Amino acid sequence: MHAAIRFLTAATLFAGLPALSLVHAHGDVQPQPVDVSTLRPLGEALLEENPYRGDPEAIRVGTSGYAQNCARCHGLQAISGGMSPDLREMDSDKENDKFYLSVTLKGRARNGKVYMPPYKETLSQEAIWAIRSYTESRPKE
Template sequence: MYEQPALQPHRQPAISKPEGTISIDGEALISGRDEADKKLSNPVKVDERTLAKGKKLFNIFCSVCHGPEAKGNGPIASKYVQPPDLAMDFYKQRSDGHIYGTIRFGSVVMPPYGEAMSSEEIWEVVNYLRSLQGK
């Protein structure tokens, strides 16, 4: 049964998107963190409402590892690889697109959250993180 003449998705190469493809929500079509770093700029303005939403989402998805102030000291941080202190200058210098891409696609040890949050919600988290960084 395994070798039936049917589509074998685990054996087929990924089909690239046709030139000029546009996403249904207007979000740029990106395939990973490096591409997000180069192509994306933050479309969500910073105001009290978006910062409050970003804080709520950060507390739900991020603070368990990164801690409430993004210092890498969340309640489960000691059980896994130490999460980075996102208030460090190294992370302050990263572009908003890079941070967005990391949240959406994940990294070596961080899981992706692109299926759990909308693009707008991820940008709200980026804005909130920037407020924690003093930017």
């Protein structure tokens, strides 16, 4: 009797698992951490310029970081559907680099409405520069 109940409980738990991991794998609601272990560490102080520009490994890391965190608003493959700014349109220079990093860390809110969530708790500057390297690498129309 007790064994049967334990078995049932375990079966229910296991049955629930695939559904749970699906929600996580989908990755388009909660900000998703990005594995930056293959990139050169940058330390705590925020840089003013993208240190990885053009680096193929940073672009690779940024491709999945972008897909998991940014694509649902800024568009698949960085092609905006018009709902949010097209990040490919930001020129590759220091001024835009600083702006990109700061908007991504802080997010965007106006009059109490959140247009974009802040990523400072989820993404390191390594991850954000990798995402920046990815969006810079995408051809403009």
